Amino acid sequence: ETVLTQSPATLSLSPGERATLSCRASQSVSDYLAWYQQKPGQAPRLLIYDASNRATGIPARFSGSGSGTDFTLTISSLEPEDFAVYYCQQRAKWPLTFGPGTTVEIK
Amino acid sequence: QVQLVESGGGLVKPEGSLRLSCAASGFIFSDYYMSWIRQAPGKGLEWLSFISKSSSYTNYADSVEGRFTISRDNAKNSLYLQMSSLRAEDTAVYYCATVITPSKSYFDLWGRGTLVTVSS
Numbered sequence: 001e002t003v004l005t006q007s008p009a010t011l012s013l014s015p016g017e018r019a020t021l022s023c024r025a026s027q028s029v030s031d032y033l034a035w036y037q038q039k040p041g042q043a044p045r046l047l048i049y050d051a052s053n054r055a056t057g058i059p060a061r062f063s064g065s066g067s068g069t070d071f072t073l074t075i076s077s078l079e080p081e082d083f084a085v086y087y088c089q090q091r092a093k094w095p096l097t098f099g100p101g102t103t104v105e106i107k
Numbered sequence: 108q109v110q111l112v113e114s115g116g117g118l119v120k121p122e123g124s125l126r127l128s129c130a131a132s133g134f135i136f137s138d139y140y141m142s143w144i145r146q147a148p149g150k151g152l153e154w155l156s157f158i159s160k161s162s163s164y165t166n167y168a169d170s171v172e173g174r175f176t177i178s179r180d181n182a183k184n185s186l187y188l189q190m191s192s193l194r195a196e197d198t199a200v201y202y203c204a205t206v207i208t209p210s211k212s213y214f215d216l217w218g219r220g221t222l223v224t225v226s227s
Contacts, residue, residue: 001169034213036152043202043217044152055215087152091212095168096142096154 002027002090004099012107019075021102023088028068032092035064035073038101039084047086048073078104109133109216111203116221123193123225129186129203129218137181140206142214143188145199145223153199156188157212171197193225 003026013019023033031051036044046055048064051071061076075082083106088099115127129141143155156177157166165177176189186203200222204214 036214043204043219044214045217046207046213046215049207049211049213089152089154089213094166096157096212098152098154100151 001095002029002093002097004088004090004097006086006088006099006102008102009100010103010105012105013078014107015078015080017078019073019078019082019104021073021075021086021104023066023071023073023099025069025071025090025092027093029090029092031067032090033064033066033071034089034091035062036087036089037082037084038087044087075104111205111216111218113201113203113218113221116201116223118224118226119193120227121194121225124189124191125193125223127188127190127201127203127221127223129188131184131186131205134205134216136179136184140209140212141177141179141186142204142206142212143175143177143186144202144204144214144217145197146202146220147196147199150199155201157206158186159209190223193223195225197223198225199223 005024007022035048038044052064063074085101087101112130142157158177174192178187200220202220203218205216207213
């Protein structure tokens with residue numbers, strides 16, 4: 001199974017700051033990686049798919065990059081509603097797997 | 108309104124069975140591959156199962172293979188997950204989700220989830 005590792009586990013930032021989240025795969029997943037945002041009590045929301053494509057309705061401050069085993073989700077300037085947990089997910093190999101998540105909290 | 112609504116969760120004893128349902132509305136359900144994903148309390152996401160539009164193809168995570176069965180009824184716009192031989196570690200919120208396209212196994216529409224608790 002392809003194991004995804006996310007770092008850091010927690011990111012403490014202030015509104016307006018830039019957030020950089022990392023996802024590393026145990027083997028190459030090409031660019032077959034997505035990012036999701038989850039707020040407490042809510043279902044996850046798809047942000048980015050195939051490493052760098054924003055999903056419908058996702059603001060331009062969210063961007064994704066990377067390929068192979070190393071990926072990055074960048075939030076250019078944090079809005080109050082962006083404080084949440086972020087998960088990466090790969091679709092390159094079955095079973096589909098998610099990373100353990102990065103919590104972006106208000107500093 | 109485009110939505111997925113899960114139901115059927117609850118408290119079940121170890122080794123028991125439960126059937127979850129997911130009702131789709133506001134879109135053409137039969138056009139989408141579907142999946143079940145779960146989240147244990149305070150934990151991350153775990154993909155469980157996947158079904159094609161016509162039910163001709165299904166796939167399962169090792170953790171539920173042989174115990175869980177995914178199915179769908181396109182006439183009723185519904186997805187199901189039959190769960191048996193339940194264990195304490197199956198306790199989680201269970202989400203159904205649409206798959207973007209058959210060749211892109213990402214999840215773009217999610218339900219709000221239904222909680223399954225396995226305990227004696």
